[in-house]
Amino acid sequence: MKKPFKIFIDGGEGTTGLKIHERFRGRQDLELLQIEEEKRKDPEQRRRRINESDITFLCLPDAAAREAVSMIEKDNDHTKIIDASTAHRISPDWAYGFPELSGEHRERIRTSSRVAVPGCYASGFISCVYPLVQAGVMPRDYPVTCHGISGYSGAGKKMIAVMEGGDKPRECESPRQYALGQSHKHLPEMQKICGLSYKPMFNPIVDDYYSGMVVSVPLHVRCLAKPYTVEEIHRILSEHYAGQTFVKVMEPGGTETLKDGFLPANTLADTNLMQIFVCGNEEQILIASRLDNLGKGASGAAVQCMNIMMGIDETTGLL
Numbered sequence: 319m320k321k322p323f324k325i326f327i328d329g330g331e332g333t334t335g336l337k338i339h340e341r342f343r344g345r346q347d348l349e350l351l352q353i354e355e356e357k358r359k360d361p362e363q364r365r366r367r368i369n370e371s372d373i374t375f376l377c378l379p380d381a382a383a384r385e386a387v388s389m390i391e392k393d394n395d396h397t398k399i400i401d402a403s404t405a406h407r408i409s410p411d412w413a414y415g416f417p418e419l420s421g422e423h424r425e426r427i428r429t430s431s432r433v434a435v436p437g438c439y440a441s442g443f444i445s446c447v448y449p450l451v452q453a454g455v456m457p458r459d460y461p462v463t464c465h466g467i468s469g470y471s472g473a474g475k476k477m478i479a480v481m482e483g484g485d486k487p488r489e490c491e492s493p494r495q496y497a498l499g500q501s502h503k504h505l506p507e508m509q510k511i512c513g514l515s516y517k518p519m520f521n522p523i524v525d526d527y528y529s530g531m532v533v534s535v536p537l538h539v540r541c542l543a544k545p546y547t548v549e550e551i552h553r554i555l556s557e558h559y560a561g562q563t564f565v566k567v568m569e570p571g572g573t574e575t576l577k578d579g580f581l582p583a584n585t586l587a588d589t590n591l592m593q594i595f596v597c598g599n600e601e602q603i604l605i606a607s608r609l610d611n612l613g614k615g616a617s618g619a620a621v622q623c624m625n626i627m628m629g630i631d632e633t634t635g636l637l
């Protein structure tokens with residue numbers, strides 16, 4: 319039997335780190351390197367584990383993720399890094415960990431030693447917009463708007479503690495829009511990966527449920543390269559994602575999947591799946607992407623990238 323891959327999760331006690339750990343259950347091909355609880359933030363311990371590992375996952379705030387990368391020793395040419403933070407997503411030296419975008423994206427992940435896992439909202443947005451820009455449907459200077467709704471686990475341990483604590487403020491029982499000043503941390507990757515000339519207008523909302531999200535992009539048909547129909551946009555997206563294991567374009571209009579016309583955001587919780595819906599009429603088309611912020615939006619995507627880097631066939635179900 320082949321020696322197991324040595325894996326280290328830096329930030330392993332956080333929301334994303336724990337989920338990655340859960341996804342490793344039952345895997346004999348991985349050996350998890352650990353640091354005892356009271357030393358898990360000790361830079362020397364972390365440096366040792368990172369350099370000892372074949373693959374290190376960074377499930378850390380951005381500054382700590384950058385610090386972790388700086389700990390890789392000069393003569394270390396074996397450790398591969400999969401970073402779940404925002405720190406390296408638009409860096410040209412890092413592969414963007416969204417393999418379904420194109421054959422080139424998948425190949426770059428497979429051969430790279432540095433992979434940045436996409437942001438959760440960014441994954442939803444890019445899944446809708448990237449294929450349409452590539453196909454010439456959306457001009458690059460299209461004034462794009464994006465709406466997103468997410469479960470509170472997207473904000474990590476601190477918000478989970480507030481939302482699940484005994485003295486949850488009353489306003490936290492309602493959906494809360496945020497990043498109103500248009501400086502959300504996912505905007506740079508949304509623009510860059512899609513190849514848009516301008517930043518999208520992005521309206522995220524966090525609500526009182528644990529996990530799952532819907533990210534939607536409204537399109538004015540008159541502003542597209544020509545007057546496309548719902549069926550044509552649906553066909554372009556379906557062809558783009560044909561044969562993918564984790565990304566599915568649903569039936570036009572979502573007629574069979576939507577219950578009484580509602581698109582709930584939490585139905586893909588605990589999966590690595592993403593579903594794309596194309597709805598609308600001859601004037602306006604809405605594209606919506608449903609995923610789990612902790613799954614395809616974080617830990618699922620991270621483990622999927624690891625599997626690709628290890629040469630594991632995606633249809634084997636190791637996720």
Ligand SMILES: NC(=O)C1=CN([C@@H]2O[C@H](COP(=O)(O)OP(=O)(O)OC[C@H]3O[C@@H](n4cnc5c(N)ncnc54)[C@H](OP(=O)(O)O)[C@@H]3O)[C@@H](O)[C@H]2O)C=CC1
Binds near residue numbers: 612
């Ligand atoms: N939650 C989500 O849906 C998503 C999160 N991400 C990104 O993944 C990263 C982790 O997020 P998330 O898991 O939600 O965050 P959490 O706050 O839940 O977890 C972060 C973990 O990092 C630990 N940590 C902080 N600083 C250091 C350090 N210097 N050395 C070692 N450990 C450290 C924290 O320790 P302690 O336990 O003591 O606080 C905590 O356990 C972030 O960059 C986030 O933006 C990406 C996609 C989605």
Ligand SMILES: CC(=O)N[C@@H](CCC(=O)OP(=O)(O)O)C(=O)O
Binds near residue numbers: 470504522524615
């Ligand atoms: C609900 C909530 O607060 N969500 C987070 C995004 C979660 C995520 O994707 O984080 P990364 O950018 O690190 O990938 C936010 O909007 O900041």
